[in-house]
Amino acid sequence: MENPAFLLGIPIVVIGAIGVLLSLATLLGSTRLPAWLLEPMAAEHVPTRPVHEPAALGETSHPGPMEYVMVAAALFALEALELVVYYLDFLGAAALPIFLLLTVIQFAMVAMWYMHLKFDSRAFWQLFVGGMILAGAIFVVVLATLGSSFL
Amino acid sequence: MQHAQALEPALETSTGLDNRKLLMWLFLASECLFFGSLIAAYMLYRDRSVVGPYPGDLFDIPFTSVSSFVLLMSSLSMVLALAAIQRGDQRGLRIWLLCTALLGITFLSGQAFEFTEFYREGLSLDTNLFGTTFFVLTGFHGAHVSVGVLILLSLFVMALRGRLTPEKSLNVELAGLYWHFVDVAWVVIFTVVYLVTPT
Numbered sequence: 090m091e092n093p094a095f096l097l098g099i100p101i102v103v104i105g106a107i108g109v110l111l112s113l114a115t116l117l118g119s120t121r122l123p124a125w126l127l128e129p130m131a132a133e134h135v136p137t138r139p140v141h142e143p144a145a146l147g148e149t150s151h152p153g154p155m156e157y158v159m160v161a162a163a164l165f166a167l168e169a170l171e172l173v174v175y176y177l178d179f180l181g182a183a184a185l186p187i188f189l190l191l192t193v194i195q196f197a198m199v200a201m202w203y204m205h206l207k208f209d210s211r212a213f214w215q216l217f218v219g220g221m222i223l224a225g226a227i228f229v230v231v232l233a234t235l236g237s238s239f240l
Numbered sequence: 241m242q243h244a245q246a247l248e249p250a251l252e253t254s255t256g257l258d259n260r261k262l263l264m265w266l267f268l269a270s271e272c273l274f275f276g277s278l279i280a281a282y283m284l285y286r287d288r289s290v291v292g293p294y295p296g297d298l299f300d301i302p303f304t305s306v307s308s309f310v311l312l313m314s315s316l317s318m319v320l321a322l323a324a325i326q327r328g329d330q331r332g333l334r335i336w337l338l339c340t341a342l343l344g345i346t347f348l349s350g351q352a353f354e355f356t357e358f359y360r361e362g363l364s365l366d367t368n369l370f371g372t373t374f375f376v377l378t379g380f381h382g383a384h385v386s387v388g389v390l391i392l393l394s395l396f397v398m399a400l401r402g403r404l405t406p407e408k409s410l411n412v413e414l415a416g417l418y419w420h421f422v423d424v425a426w427v428v429i430f431t432v433v434y435l436v437t438p439t
Contacts, residue, residue, distance in 0.1 A: 161316040192431040220269025224276025231280040
């Protein structure tokens with residue numbers, strides 16, 4: 090335990106693994122997911138399908154084209170902001186957290202709106218975030234253990 | 241514009257979720273680990289090269305920013321294709337699917353140009369650690385984009401033949417999930433590889 094990476098990385102790995110296993114356990118047990126997992130994370134949206142037709146299980150209405158365009162405009166603005174930060178030399182090391190924050194926001198916007206995580210079953214969100222946490226854990230453990238200058 | 245007669249039937253599965261969609265999300269979760277490993281390897285080795293060229297000598301940020309923007313906009317056209325098929329708009333579906341595929345091809349062309357330029361500057365897979373990790377990471381991402389373009393073109397041909405009915409909108413949604421993941425993976429790669437300069 091000499092390397093602090095283990096202190097940070099191992100708990101993250103365990104949490105991520107528990108999240109993925111919880112999702113898979115419901116499959117292996119052939120049990121229906123609890124209602125709170127099937128519910129979407131967001132409030133109601135204007136349906137893109139006729140209201141008299143049933144949606145697939147665990148699926149809810151997706152946002153309309155105008156909302157997608159607004160998200161695209163926001164993504165463009167964030168991309169432009171990243172470029173501005175890149176060329177502001179006086180920011181120095183402070184640019185790194187700004188880059189990471191802007192990337193997380195872009196990532197979240199695409200995942201929540203375009204991949205419909207905000208509107209679909211929480212189980213999908215759980216699976217994806219479980220994978221993300223595990224990926225983050227790998228990132229931290231590898232870089233800290235092998236001594237990258239990035240950490 | 242006609243409404244769909246019926247979309248996905250309410251399948252009775254053990255989870256209450258569509259199995260294909262669940263499997264796609266599981267696959268994307270595993271892809272997070274795949275790209276996480278490659279990005280970690282890049283970050284670890286990029287500034288340990290003993291011979292050049294180095295990242296700062298090669299990267300053309302404005303050019304790559306345009307490529308990133310193209311890929312981001314392809315996500316918009318992809319989701320508009322999904323919205324089109326869900327409301328039974330076959331013409332819109334064909335237009336947006338083709339648009340997404342063309343934007344993907346544009347991104348790939350930019351990547352091919354960038355790789356060629358880097359090679360001319362003296363960077364190859366075995367030049368140094370930066371070259372190895374950079375080409376493996378961005379090359380695998382490019383391979384994912386290529387697969388996505390093939391899927392999109394297949395869907396476009398199906399739509400042209402009238403085989404992509406609103407009842408099969410899940411096919412477009414699954415392709416869209418894959419495409420959006422490729423997009424967000426690039427968002428991370430662009431920041432970590434191109435914008436965060438080595439110390």
